Amino acid sequence: MEQKVLREAEKKCVQEELPGCSASCPVHVDARGIVAAVRKGDCKVGVQLLHNMVPFPRIISRICDQLCHGQCKRQEIDESIGINGLEQYCIDNSDEVFLKMAQLPSRDKKVAIIGGGLSGLTAAVELGKKGYTIVIFEATDRLGGNIWEYSVNRLPRQNIVDDFALLKKLPITINFNAPVGNENYSTLSLNNLCATFDAVYLAIGCANLISVHLGLVCDEKGDIEIDAVTRVTSNPKVFAGGSLILGVDHKSIITSISHGKRAANSMDRLLQNASLTGSRENEGSFATLLYTNVDGVEPQVRTQSADPDAGYTAEEALEEANRCLLCECLECVKVCEYLAHFRGYPRRYVREVYNNLSIVMGIHHANKMINACNLCGLCEQVCPGNLNMGEICREARHLMVGRGKMPPAVHDFALRDMLFSNSKTFVLSKHQPGFTTSSAVFFPGCQLSASSPQHVNKMYQFLREKITGGVGLILGCCGVPADWAGQENLFKETLYNIKESWHKLGAPRVITGCPTCYSVFKREFPEMVVESIWTLLDRIGLPDQIEENIAPLRLAVHDTCTTRHETKLQQSIRSILHKLGHHVEELKNSHEITTCCGYGGLMQFANKEIANKVINKRIAESHHDYLTYCAMCRDNFANQGKRTYHLLDLIFKIEGQDLAGQKGPGYSERQENRARLKTTLLKEVWGETVDKEETNIALMIPEHVRNLMEERMILKADVAKVIVHGESTGNKFKNTEKDTYIAYFKPISVTYWVEYSLQADGFVVHNSYSHRLEIKG
Amino acid sequence: MDKQVQDAIICNKCRIPLTLGKVTLSYLGSDFPVELYKCPQCSLVFIPEELAKGKMDQVEKALEDK
Numbered sequence: 001m002e003q004k005v006l007r008e009a010e011k012k013c014v015q016e017e018l019p020g021c022s023a024s025c026p027v028h029v030d031a032r033g034i035v036a037a038v039r040k041g042d043c044k045v046g047v048q049l050l051h052n053m054v055p056f057p058r059i060i061s062r063i064c065d066q067l068c069h070g071q072c073k074r075q076e077i078d079e080s081i082g083i084n085g086l087e088q089y090c091i092d093n094s095d096e097v098f099l100k101m102a103q104l105p106s107r108d109k110k111v112a113i114i115g116g117g118l119s120g121l122t123a124a125v126e127l128g129k130k131g132y133t134i135v136i137f138e139a140t141d142r143l144g145g146n147i148w149e150y151s152v153n154r155l156p157r158q159n160i161v162d163d164f165a166l167l168k169k170l171p172i173t174i175n176f177n178a179p180v181g182n183e184n185y186s187t188l189s190l191n192n193l194c195a196t197f198d199a200v201y202l203a204i205g206c207a208n209l210i211s212v213h214l215g216l217v218c219d220e221k222g223d224i225e226i227d228a229v230t231r232v233t234s235n236p237k238v239f240a241g242g243s244l245i246l247g248v249d250h251k252s253i254i255t256s257i258s259h260g261k262r263a264a265n266s267m268d269r270l271l272q273n274a275s276l277t278g279s280r281e282n283e284g285s286f287a288t289l290l291y292t293n294v295d296g297v298e299p300q301v302r303t304q305s306a307d308p309d310a311g312y313t314a315e316e317a318l319e320e321a322n323r324c325l326l327c328e329c330l331e332c333v334k335v336c337e338y339l340a341h342f343r344g345y346p347r348r349y350v351r352e353v354y355n356n357l358s359i360v361m362g363i364h365h366a367n368k369m370i371n372a373c374n375l376c377g378l379c380e381q382v383c384p385g386n387l388n389m390g391e392i393c394r395e396a397r398h399l400m401v402g403r404g405k406m407p408p409a410v411h412d413f414a415l416r417d418m419l420f421s422n423s424k425t426f427v428l429s430k431h432q433p434g435f436t437t438s439s440a441v442f443f444p445g446c447q448l449s450a451s452s453p454q455h456v457n458k459m460y461q462f463l464r465e466k467i468t469g470g471v472g473l474i475l476g477c478c479g480v481p482a483d484w485a486g487q488e489n490l491f492k493e494t495l496y497n498i499k500e501s502w503h504k505l506g507a508p509r510v511i512t513g514c515p516t517c518y519s520v521f522k523r524e525f526p527e528m529v530v531e532s533i534w535t536l537l538d539r540i541g542l543p544d545q546i547e548e549n550i551a552p553l554r555l556a557v558h559d560t561c562t563t564r565h566e567t568k569l570q571q572s573i574r575s576i577l578h579k580l581g582h583h584v585e586e587l588k589n590s591h592e593i594t595t596c597c598g599y600g601g602l603m604q605f606a607n608k609e610i611a612n613k614v615i616n617k618r619i620a621e622s623h624h625d626y627l628t629y630c631a632m633c634r635d636n637f638a639n640q641g642k643r644t645y646h647l648l649d650l651i652f653k654i655e656g657q658d659l660a661g662q663k664g665p666g667y668s669e670r671q672e673n674r675a676r677l678k679t680t681l682l683k684e685v686w687g688e689t690v691d692k693e694e695t696n697i698a699l700m701i702p703e704h705v706r707n708l709m710e711e712r713m714i715l716k717a718d719v720a721k722v723i724v725h726g727e728s729t730g731n732k733f734k735n736t737e738k739d740t741y742i743a744y745f746k747p748i749s750v751t752y753w754v755e756y757s758l759q760a761d762g763f764v765v766h767n768s769y770s771h772r773l774e775i776k777g
Numbered sequence: 778m779d780k781q782v783q784d785a786i787i788c789n790k791c792r793i794p795l796t797l798g799k800v801t802l803s804y805l806g807s808d809f810p811v812e813l814y815k816c817p818q819c820s821l822v823f824i825p826e827e828l829a830k831g832k833m834d835q836v837e838k839a840l841e842d843k
Binding site for chain 2: 362363364365367368407408409410730731732733734735736737738741742744751753767769770771772773774775776777
């Protein structure tokens with residue numbers, strides 16, 4: 001995966017973007033972090049977070065003009081969060097405000113700061129910390145500029161004293177009563193200062209600007225022209241900011257501080273001969289890209305302190321902090337158990353995938369994460385930037401397979417099952433008997449054939465009766481497991497074989513029984529006319545209902561994730577249910593935002609734990625019986641105890657059978673069902689006799705062993721191979737205490753062990769296990 | 778398990794108890810010399826369930842992520 005692709009994918013995830021409060025704040029105070037600190041009762045952390053961005057936290061916590069309110073998400077519901085009140089609470093409730101501050105060694109450059117207000121002092125502190133020699137020229141006899149205009153209740157003077165104590169720790173000299181201007185009465189001229197100092201920051205406030213005559217280029221209104229980003233004036237050594245630039249009507253304490261910081265940054269760059277303009281995006285206020293869903297948030301007005309002069313009490317501060325939404329996106333994580341499982345979010349995951357692919361030597365920690373995704377694409381549907389983690393994981397799997405780095409155990413079983421479905425035991429391709437051409441061909445798919453072979457048989461019969469011109473049949477797997485496993489070559493080969501069979505039948509229109517086959521054919525074969533049985537049934541009518549008085553059911557429809565964008569198909573499901581007399585309940589996540597059943601992307605083979613979480617979350621969404629139109633979805637839900645119908649269960653009812661309550665067949669039975677479907681159809685439809693299987697030994701497997709085999713993904717066919725091997729070669733062990741035999745055999749890549757005993761009419765299987773480490777002897 | 782192997786499991790062909798012996802296991806290009814129970818005569822190797830589902834499974838998973 002190229003770095004460019006990674007960067008583009010990363011950018012789509014907004015989770016790491018600043019929340020609206022911090023983005024609005026011109027110095028990006030971590031207001032969300034301060035709220036979190038208050039919630040934890042850790043005021044010191046709150047103070048430090050404020051101090052990280054402003055040099056004078058005790059002052060700012062009292063008089064900040066709170067631009068953070070501008071993009072507070074709470075405003076969409078009620079009122080913005082009272083951040084300043086929480087900052088003040090943190091300051092007032094930290095016993096000892098010890099502020100961490102790093103200072104660099106001194107440098108051989110001098111900077112003049114003209115004006116000792118907060119903007120100038122901020123620039124002084126920022127540059128002082130970097131080791132520059134700072135000289136402040138203040139026109140009056142005290143520092144702070146117009147902060148003294150605030151009442152002592154609003155801004156206790158001790159706060160000023162405590163904050164300004166910081167100045168004494170830095171290489172800063174202060175000259176009081178030292179007005180600067182190019183006028184006769186000025187004790188110092190700007191031109192002289194420019195000659196003596198390496199850089200100058202002009203922050204003289206908004207009084208009497210015109211009378212000062214600094215000799216800098218001004219606009220027609222008489223305001224000094226400056227570069228908005230760098231704060232440089234027409235004199236490359238002179239920078240300007242604060243109320244001088246904001247003007248008397250637009251004064252903003254926090255913006256003045258921001259100007260001081262930005263000018264300090266520019267001066268530092270100037271003095272180091274660095275670019276003044278490079279990498280300065282997002283300095284100052286900007287509109288955040290962070291998305292935060294506010295659906296369902298209850299209105300609650302801002303907490304007012306009982307005694308405004310004293311500020312919030314602990315209870316009040318906590319109440320206000322709890323109003324904060326702690327803005328974040330996580331829209332995809334909220335709906336996806338897979339994304340939630342790894343405790344991160346796509347921006348981080350994308351980077352982990354990229355790093356995983358870059359590892360030459362060492363452990364590939366993200367393998368598990370890459371292979372667990374069900375590739376269902378729900379994340380893309382709910383993401384404000386439409387990032388699809390499935391596409392990233394699918395691409396990563398392709399690359400892993402290509403480099404021989406895909407762990408073989410992950411998809412091996414599913415791929416062997418697919419190869420079974422595309423072996424002669426199941427594969428079939430024929431015209432309808434009595435026809436030499438086909439007007440259509442039915443492709444029921446491997447899983448519907450495995451789960452409900454009887455429905456496939458009935459459906460094929462119905463299609464033959466309803467459609468003129470001959471309905472051919474193709475049995476096989478569409479290849480999607482190979483696609484999901486990243487096995488591009490195997491997928492292409494499978495598609496090629498399907499295409500060959502289809503062409504041999506004269507390339508008729510294809511009717512699919514499985515929504516996933518439908519989506520694969522639609523995507524991979526643009527020249528193929530393909531329709532699902534559902535739109536077809538809706539169009540041509542349902543098979544005659546035998547029963548006249550069917551009990552209407554209330555069913556929650558689970559849409560299939562592979563056809564989330566197939567609106568017509570989804571409508572046909574609802575329409576068929578109505579025709580059958582049943583009621584439809586829509587799940588919250590349906591249609592284009594439907595969820596996966598746990599089978600997609602071979603999730604349940606790669607990570608059963610997450611697949612079970614996915615299934616359990618889905619089946620808990622409604623207490624009604626579920627209705628699916630994919631065999632895997634039905635079996636996955638039913639296997640976890642959720643009553644679920646496949647739509648064909650309702651169309652081809654079987655008298656006296658509760659199909660919704662039945663678990664799906666196990667892996668072995670699924671293969672046997674496919675094989676039997678083929679032989680049954682050959683016999684019943686085409687009148688062909690089929691040879692019996694050669695190695696057919698009678699196995700008696702108690703239920704607990706069958707369950708164990710299912711869990712360990714060991715097929716009856718593999719167990720039979722082991723026993724045949726043990727009996728034919730005599731290579732077996734005997735447990736003399738239990739009077740059982742133990743043999744092993746490695747058909748392809750997995751070594752299977754079976755403990756069994758002999759009975760007159762066959763073999764009893766007592767245990768089975770497997771491993772991949774090969775016994776070399 | 779070792780005790781059980783020694784006491785109960787015999788090679789059915791050679792009709793003798795198993796003894797510990799050197800065996801090489803291999804996976805994804807790595808070889809591991811280990812000591813396992815096998816038939817001292819015909820060298821048929823016995824791997825108990827606990828080993829297959831325990832240590833061997835761990836080694837497989839570790840090698841697969843390399």
